[in-house]
Amino acid sequence: MNNTQAFVDWFRQSSPYIHAHHGKTIVITLTGEVVESDNFRHIIHDIALLNSLGIRLVLIHGARPQIQQRLNLRGLESHIHNNVRITDVDALEAVKDASGSIRCSIEAMLSLGLPNSPMHGATIRVTGGNYVTAKPMGVHQGVDFQHTGSVRSINAEAITQQLNCGDIVLISPLGYSPTGEIFNMPAEDLAMQTALAIKADKLIYLDNSEGIFDAGNQLVAQLSIAEAKQLTALSDHQQHVINAAIEASSQGIERVHIISNQIDGTLLRELFTRDGCGTMVYADSYDVTRKASINDVGGILNLIRPLEQKGILVRRSREHLETEIEQFVVIERDGMVIGCAALYHYPQDSLAELACVVTHPEYRGGERGERLLHWVESEAKKLGMTQLFVLTTQTAHWFREQGFEPADTAQLPTQKQQLYNYQRNSKVFIKPL
Template identity: 45%
Template sequence: MDTSFPFAEWFRSSSPYINAHRGRTFVILVEGQALEARRRESLIQDVTLLHILGVRVVLVFGIRPQVDQALARAGHQPPVSDIPRVVDDATMHIIEREAMHMRLGLEAQLSLGLPNTPMYGADITAVSGNIVMARPFGIRDGIDYLHEGEVRRVRAEAITSLLDQRHIVVLPPIGYSSTGEVFDVSASAIALHAATALKADKLILIGDSSGFTDPSSGLLRQLTPADAERFMAQSDALPGELRRHLGVACEAARQGVARTHLISWRDHDALLGELFTRDGVGTMITRDRYEQLRDAELRDVGGLLALLKPLEEQGVLVARSRERLEHDMGDYLVIERDGMIIGCAALHVDHGTDMAELACVVVHGSYRGGERGDVLLQAIEQRARRQGIRELYALTTHTAHWFFERGFETVPVERLPEARRQRYNPTRNSRVLIKPL
């Protein structure tokens, strides 16, 4: 009888992230649509879970749809309703009321702990206050925006002190001036300023969209700021909220936030799925490459052994010992994805000849079907050309057609360099393939 539990494997795979996130500061922006009554509960429970797992949480919330609905009920239409909007006295009164109502509701739900679990009623404190300092948006193009404001600064020292005391910090889309005025402020601007002022480890933007979707390749899991800005320039039809979130993510990266995640409230598992799985469920904007091709280092030996072992057991690859890998480490390139080695290839040069062996081209089973094999091959070919290599050869028993499609041709064993020919194992009967460079 199978007594395994599906959650156990998930728990094992998520444990490195649980450990990595503990003690880290996450600024989480939740747009107003995600906080409608029927959606709010599960999201706030997940925020509570992050707090219980040791994440330092700053929760920023938006109220745009709630304010729009309240304005419609009141029959009041501001002169300019786009972002930024003209905020007259009547509009500001509604914004203050909706912000207070939402803040109280969030604090009440956070006070529950985790319902229907042993953590129900856990002592979780949510704290807000005059933390966001603002200034008036002023008069632009002849339009006085009245009570509309923009962030002047976020009191990072106050937030840090509250986080040190194990509080969840809640920031409404409201700012305060040094003259005692209250302003309507963009929630996304507050999230950006809070993340950069705190040097947050992550900025998480929860909106309508899961991230940026390319018409030809679907949802893009990872972008650099340069990638995102290029896509924004080329995509006129991007929804306004998504364009705003991408802009915030790019600016956050420039100001030192390592990773910004764009996820959708439409997926009620998105927050945990993004943070506790290797590939996530949304788009991540990274200051540095989340996945990178680089020279192998001695610290990669364990990762390489784990990557190669399944293929060695199947007889696709010749087994390599730890000692051999350590000795040949300078020959290897690896693809690293969030700390995991998911691909490798080696260039073994036959000294005294203008030939070299392309060996050990491997991509992890979960990441095949993309172009990582081609990336590895191109990098190896570039390295070979720099070293004056004129012919690249490979030995294979299973993947000859992959090499054929990339310009390799079958040749007799006698074409191998003398030293390599002496090590040829006839019992494997490997095909010898050569490609001129």
């Protein structure tokens, strides 16, 4: 019974994400390591499920370990420079062999429809073609990459036509030139260029890394472009993926996800749960979310004063705000504070309070409130808090939409209960972390 109820609860909680993703276009990168993993069959089943939910999918696979295996069998050396393979004539044969084999395997698995299998009854069409026109990468730092190429153009119209028919588009890491040459291409770069060409809603990198971790070995759930550019101590592969994610986000892909192939249900968790299971890089070219400093007091006061005058927020003096400025986070746009929120924690109760969530009237509707909430949730988790509560008089619906549930004042920390203003009669909402 408990398992059944947990499933029902999860399904209900996932429904907003199902609605949000229906009809959207997602590019998914499957590295060669993913294809070799024990979890790959489950990943394919989940891809089929995404297709059945009306999500338009483009799959781009890699083949690095498979190429290496073929080179080893032929007694040939492998040459890598800056995490990119140097593809000579012999290596190109291994690339074609590996890519063709992987493509056949993926198509076969997406055609599976046996009774008692997760894909029973599914009818999935997988299409491909010469969608990618390539050019030689050329010589970099004195190194001739030979038959390694980069994208010259993507036939976005042809890909879109297949997506409109409900097909899954599968693209191998190969490109073709007008002169009939074949070029080996890094799958991460190809995925980024494809996502940009077809104006995809999301780009997902699915590989061996679980995401990006901070200095304390904690998974970083979200990164703005500015934050991603500051990352250090990454492996060559992770740096390559992050660079592609930054470029994709900078040029219009709002969400780029980096998730692990080792987690069962990794795609479903990332797309249909609130917290996800990897790292998301998001476009934030003009807005910067950061901890507040004493220099932000004036900007915060300008934001909250109109709401204080309407009785929506409790009045804070400048002196009070200055003493609590370390509890605040702000969103800054071109030097102007356009959003703020505060976090107060009560360690003895494992509870944290979200307070003073405000966005500038001219900048509402851009999910900035959600970004402030996510920042506060992340900080509260780092502090070991298990629940987040809020007191509100006029914005209950917004908090309900963000996963908060009605609660009683008795559920507040003892210290907060003693300070509760019964004349304001604020409603209490609590959200598990």
